[in-house]
Every structure is written in structure tokens, then in C-alpha cells.
Amino acid sequence: MTVLLTGGAGYIGAHVARLLKERDFDVVVVDDLTTGDSERIAGTDVVSFDLSADAAANDLSQIMKSRDITSVVHVAGKKQVGESVNNPTWYYRQNVHSMTNLLTAMQVNCVERLVFSSSAAVYGMPDVEEVDERVECSPINPYGQSKLVCEWMSRNAALAWGLRVANLRYFNVAGSGWSELKDPSALNLIPIVLKSLVEHRQPVVFGSNYPTPDGTCIRDYVHVLDLAAAHIDALEYLDRPDRSYDTFNVGTGTGASVYEVVNTISSHVGRKIQPVVDGRRAGDPARLIANVARIQNELGWKASYGLSEIISSAI
Ligand code: WQD
Secondary structure, eight states: OEEEEETTTSHHHHHHHHHHHHTTOEEEEEOOOSSOOGGGGTTSEEEOOOTTSTTHHHHHHHHHHHHTEEEEEEOOOOOOHHHHHHSHHHHIIIIIIHHHHHHHHHHHTTOOEEEEEEEGGGGOSOOSSSBOTTSOOOOOSHHHHHHHHHHHHHHHHHHHHOOEEEEEEEOEEEOOSSGGGOOOOOOSHHHHHHHHHHTTOOOEEEOSOSSSTTSSOEEOEEEHHHHHHHHHHHHHHHTSTTOOEEEEEESOSOOEEHHHHHHHHHHHHTSOOOOEEEOOOTTOOSEEOBOOHHHHHHHOOOOOOOHHHHHHHHO
């Protein structure tokens, strides 16, 4: 049984690839290597092409046929909110057109299991203590919209031709399972703060007047190793013949504020950090914490790491 893993040379994908191999799955990676790095997955078969290109459905189909693919884990995608706001059409092409190609190839080859990397960005700005999967999705940027469209596409495929789908809605992924698989970009809070320390700058906090206990935004940080394990559990879940279409939050169910993150980093590096408070960033919900009952009950998955382990591994 061979798994086709898209985006397997990226930060998250490489963690998924490593765990799949540890669990004795055969893996073929497709990655355009624009942000991915094949060094991360040395020893794994990598085929490099752009999943959103018109030829990709055919290229994927060839791989599915020749490699006897039974399941797909689709991690490839663009994931920067700001970039999606500035270049929305390209984001739709990258994320949605890739999904079109993938589903076309899967249908032609009767590949019926798909684990899809979705995002908490599909929820938008939900005004609830904890977000569960039944909360109405109202994404507020093209990135989140493109992920929601992909969920709809896979749902339609499930209804039309029997695709079995598990959408994993990632919350704030961070940390590192192996140092060579770390996230080299500084695009999210934890790596941004660490980079500012390396560069002897004070980190910036976007808003300290939110309606939260310390005034800064609360997020649900999940360790990339836990996240990767959820993909394996989802694949195994889809093996059951009664499965059709499901969506799961992947978070810890616990929130941490920006100040709590900064203070935890401070205690790990043994240095006092005095962040500079700036204005609010557009589109930031005050609080975004996953309700994780469904993934615990259905997949038996539960995060095993907390904020401290996430930060120490990121350091
Ligand atoms: C976290 C908190 C910031 C930087 C993003 C995507 C989301 C998902 C996860 C993929 C916020 C604050 C940040 C800084 C700060 N991606 N912050 N100073 O926006 O919660 O989620 O990544 O699916 O779709 O939107 O993550 O790490 O950017 O921010 O104060 O220099 O840290 O305001 O409250 P976010 P983030």
C-alpha cells in the first residue's frame, strides 16, 4: 500500500513523511520544491512538478497507476494569509486548481482515500469560547476561502463517486520533531519571536487591548509531531469501509496568549524579553481555541505535547 503525499518536502509534509515511513507505509512525494526542500526527505521518492499546472492531473494519474497508490495525503498548498490577500487569484489557482487536478486523477484511478490539510482559517472570526466543527465557516481571507472551497470539492466527490475524506483543520502549528525538519521561515509568532532574539531585536505584539485576560490574542498551539500523527490516524480511520466524509479540528483544546508564548520563550532561553506593543493586526480574532472532542472520539487522537515542549523543540 503506497501513499501519495503532496507537499512532503515542506515543514509539515516532511514530518508526515517521516512518521509514515516509521509506520512502514511506502511513500511517494509530489512537491514543486518552491518552499520545500528535498534534503528534508532524503531517501524518499520525490517527483517534482507544480500540482496546479494543467498537465498535473495527467502526471498525478501516471504516478497513481505506476505506483499502485491507494491513498493520498494532500498537504501541498500556499499558506500565507497576507500573500493571499495581495494575490488572491494566484492563491485560488495554487490551492483550488491543485485540488481539481488531484481529485480528477483520484477518480480516474479509483483512489478512494484522501486526508486533506485544511485550516482553522476556514472559521474566520468565530465568537465562541471553543470552535467545534459545526461552527459556521466564514473565512475572511482568500487563503481560508481557498481551503474551504477545497473542503467543498472533496465533499462533492464523496457524494458523487465515493471518495472517503478526512479534512484536518490545523490550528497554530509550531515546533519541530527533528532539527533537520524545522520550519526555516519566520512567518508565525514562535519563529518570529525566536528570530527577533537572534537578531537582538524586541518582538512586536499586535494589540494588547483584546477582551482576553492579559489583553493579547489567544491561540491553540499544536506540536507539528502531534499534527503529523493525526494524518496517520486519519488514514487508518479511512480504512474502515463505512467512512465517507469527516472534518476534524487538530489542536490541543488549550489556548495561550501572545504574552504567555513570549514569557514561555523567555523562561526557556533564560533571558528577559520586553516586547513592543503595536496596533492590532487586521483580521485577528481575539481567541481561537479548538474543541477537540470529535478527533479524540473518532480518531482516538490527542495532543501529547504542550506549549513548553513546542517552544523547546522550536528553539
Ligand atoms: C499568532 C498570534 C498575532 C506575530 C496563522 C494563519 C492561520 C493558520 C495558522 C495555516 C496572533 C500574534 C504574531 C508577531 C504577534 N495557518 N503575533 N506578533 O494568524 O493565528 O494563524 O497561522 O493554516 O490560518 O492565519 O498565527 O503566528 O501569525 O499569529 O503579536 O510578530 O500572534 O497577532 O494573535 P495566526 P500567527
